[in-house]
Amino acid sequence: xxxxxxLKETYSAILMNKIRSGLTVLGIVIGIGSVVAMISIGQGAQxxxxxxxxxxxxxxxxxxxxxxxxxxxxxxxxxxxQTLTQDDAEAISEQVSFIEAVAPEISSRYQVTTAKGTNxxxxxxxxxxxxxQIRNLEIALGSFISDQHVKNLSKVxxxxxxxxxxLFGEGSNPVGQKIRINKIDFTxxxxxxxxxxxxxxxxxxxxLIPLSTDQKFLTGSDxxxxxxxxxxxxxxMTEVQNQVTSLLxxxxxxxxxxxxxxxxxxxxxxxxxxxxxxxxxxxxxAAIAGISLVVGGIGIMNMMLTTVTERTREIGLRKAIGxxxxxxxxxxxxxxxxxxxxxxxIGVILGWLVSLLITxxxxxxxxxxxxxxxxxxxxxxxxxIIFGYYPARRAALFNPIEALRYE
Amino acid sequence: xxxxxxxxxxxxxxxLETKVLKDVSFTINDGEFVAIMGPSxxxxxxxxxxxxxxxxxxxxxxxxxGQDISSLSDDELADIRREKxxxxxxxxxxxxxxxxxxxxxxxxxxxxxxxxxxxxxAKIALAKAGLEESRFQNLSNQLSGGQMQRVAIARALVNSPxxxxxxxxxxxxxxxxxxxxxGTFQKLNLEQKRTVILxxxxxxxxxxxxxxxxxxDGAIVEDSQNQQQRLVNCKIT
Numbered sequence: 001x002x003x004x005x006x007l008k009e010t011y012s013a014i015l016m017n018k019i020r021s022g023l024t025v026l027g028i029v030i031g032i033g034s035v036v037a038m039i040s041i042g043q044g045a046q047x048x049x050x051x052x053x054x055x056x057x058x059x060x061x062x063x064x065x066x067x068x069x070x071x072x073x074x075x076x077x078x079x080x081x082q083t084l085t086q087d088d089a090e091a092i093s094e095q096v097s098f099i100e101a102v103a104p105e106i107s108s109r110y111q112v113t114t115a116k117g118t119n120x121x122x123x124x125x126x127x128x129x130x131x132x133q134i135r136n137l138e139i140a141l142g143s144f145i146s147d148q149h150v151k152n153l154s155k156v157x158x159x160x161x162x163x164x165x166x167l168f169g170e171g172s173n174p175v176g177q178k179i180r181i182n183k184i185d186f187t188x189x190x191x192x193x194x195x196x197x198x199x200x201x202x203x204x205x206x207x208l209i210p211l212s213t214d215q216k217f218l219t220g221s222d223x224x225x226x227x228x229x230x231x232x233x234x235x236x237m238t239e240v241q242n243q244v245t246s247l248l249x250x251x252x253x254x255x256x257x258x259x260x261x262x263x264x265x266x267x268x269x270x271x272x273x274x275x276x277x278x279x280x281x282x283x284x285x286a287a288i289a290g291i292s293l294v295v296g297g298i299g300i301m302n303m304m305l306t307t308v309t310e311r312t313r314e315i316g317l318r319k320a321i322g323x324x325x326x327x328x329x330x331x332x333x334x335x336x337x338x339x340x341x342x343x344x345x346i347g348v349i350l351g352w353l354v355s356l357l358i359t360x361x362x363x364x365x366x367x368x369x370x371x372x373x374x375x376x377x378x379x380x381x382x383x384x385i386i387f388g389y390y391p392a393r394r395a396a397l398f399n400p401i402e403a404l405r406y407e
Numbered sequence: 408x409x410x411x412x413x414x415x416x417x418x419x420x421x422x423l424e425t426k427v428l429k430d431v432s433f434t435i436n437d438g439e440f441v442a443i444m445g446p447s448x449x450x451x452x453x454x455x456x457x458x459x460x461x462x463x464x465x466x467x468x469x470x471x472x473g474q475d476i477s478s479l480s481d482d483e484l485a486d487i488r489r490e491k492x493x494x495x496x497x498x499x500x501x502x503x504x505x506x507x508x509x510x511x512x513x514x515x516x517x518x519x520x521x522x523x524x525x526x527x528x529a530k531i532a533l534a535k536a537g538l539e540e541s542r543f544q545n546l547s548n549q550l551s552g553g554q555m556q557r558v559a560i561a562r563a564l565v566n567s568p569x570x571x572x573x574x575x576x577x578x579x580x581x582x583x584x585x586x587x588x589x590g591t592f593q594k595l596n597l598e599q600k601r602t603v604i605l606x607x608x609x610x611x612x613x614x615x616x617x618x619x620x621x622x623x624d625g626a627i628v629e630d631s632q633n634q635q636q637r638l639v640n641c642k643i644t
Contacts, residue, residue: 321489321566
């Protein structure tokens with residue numbers, strides 16, 4: 001039997017009992033639809049988390065101080081040690097290869113007030129001009145801190161959009177106005193573009209000032225909290241990480257076997273960890289939805305078994321006029337696969353609509369990817385073949401004499 | 408040409424053996440119109456199944472056009488049925504919700520005849536079987552019994568088989584329509600020199616053939632030329 005005949009036979013067989021075919025297809029539609037919708041939720045979450053992580057910068061390596069372990073046995077929290085200095089940052093930028101930019105930073109929280117009397121408590125980050133590049137910061141209004149500002153210990157500040165709104169109200173342009181941090185006046189020179197995100201570590205809620213100004217007037221020391229490094233490309237990140245680690249071990253007089261007083265984090269690792277979490281989450285959701293797909297598949301098998309029994313005489317006749325076993329089994333397999341395929345197409349559309357509705361009404365990010373659509377089609381075809389195989393095999397092995405006598 | 412030599416068929420049901428055919432031998436030449444007659448339980452259906460390559464004998468040999476087919480596989484038997492045998496059944500066995508044309512085309516689908524050829528061949532076969540052209544696009548369950556049997560005859564003819572095997576073809580028809588169907592067989596036999604094998608339990612029906620093989624309890628009791636063939640006055644359409 002050639003393909004076009006097979007399709008014609010299948011088409012007329014499916015239309016023979018529209019209600020039964022429709023209900024059976026519905027089982028597959030629900031199965032495939034929920035798989036597509038669930039995967040879209042999982043992938044949406046994954047995309048969201050990844051873009052958040054990537055928004056802190058690209059090809060980013062972050063060095064943070066380790067434990068304060070000198071003297072007593074009691075360790076204070078990670079990152080609290082004052083072991084990293086601006087000199088470390090300069091040494092890294094001079095001696096480590098494959099580096100695009102280096103930005104040391106200090107951050108601490110202060111109460112900030114304005115002349116109008118409004119105030120807020122936010123993190124003040126002292127840094128250098130390359131910070132904007134490393135952290136992917138865009139300037140919405142005014143300009144960013146320049147090398148000149150750092151050199152001159154200028155009292156200038158760049159505000160995050162949330163901070164700006166908190167202090168000056170929505171939609172205002174505070175560039176040129178003054179804010180007071182720790183009793184020192186700073187002139188606002190710029191506002192950064194919003195990056196989204198909330199909470200105490202939001203990149204929208206911070207004030208950036210020149211590193212030298214911060215060290216001189218606010219912290220009064222040479223130490224820095226973090227050194228951010230941007231590698232030239234993703235491939236050189238491991239190399240940069242290794243070079244930085246060995247350089248800092250030497251600079252801090254720590255033997256290779258000793259405990260480093262700093263930690264080096266690679267952005268790729270963070271993304272990977274987060275992805276593995278959301279992947280598990282996606283698989284879990286898809287597996288739950290997959291159960292309904294299996295139930296739909298059993299529905300297909302049930303219907304095919306009924307159809308085969310109903311059409312026993314027809315099978316007998318087809319065999320009598322020369323159909324081979326494989327012609328018969330292909331015919332029923334094609335019917336099952338056609339049902340699941342139709343179910344797959346409608347299911348993908350349904351799943352896609354559901355994910356659109358979820359995004360519209362609950363705000364949860366969803367993403368229907370080509371791969372999940374292909375997966376759905378693949379799975380529905382496989383379901384058709386698996387659950388259609390047994391009924392088709394049964395039909396093929398009918399004895400033509402008995403089948404012709406069947407009442 | 409059909410040649411069967413000492414064939415027997417034994418059905419086993421647990422320890423119980425039923426010998427349905429006992430040492431049956433005969434030869435049917437091309438162009439003969441043979442009736443195989445016998446009461447129910449005589450083994451004539453089993454014989455028809457073997458002649459129609461739906462079943463193989465337990466012992467003995469069956470040569471169809473010189474080819475030994477007693478030991479072929481299922482698929483090889485299917486090939487023989489498709490190319491050499493046209494079946495006509497008592498209960499017609501048409502696909503109920505398919506058109507007349509589609510029913511007749513069915514064997515051509517399995518023999519890979521190109522689709523543009525099929526309809527032409529089906530129309531020729533329907534004309535030979537004597538169905539009016541106005542019925543060709545009807546659904547087969549809208550036809551009368553006689554018309555259905557003529558569609559079935561056309562379906563059996565469409566592959567130009569060497570043998571037409573009719574199993575109680577008049578069993579579900581009234582006498583008059585049955586007569587017309589038998590007339591069709593006579594016409595096919597006389598005008599187109601087709602080999603027709605008619606299985607029946609009625610002597611009256613068997614007498615339309617020109618040779619009668621009488622079978623009782625799995626053995627041939629009579630095999631003779633029919634001197635008084637009942638010729639139907641062939642007015643088919």
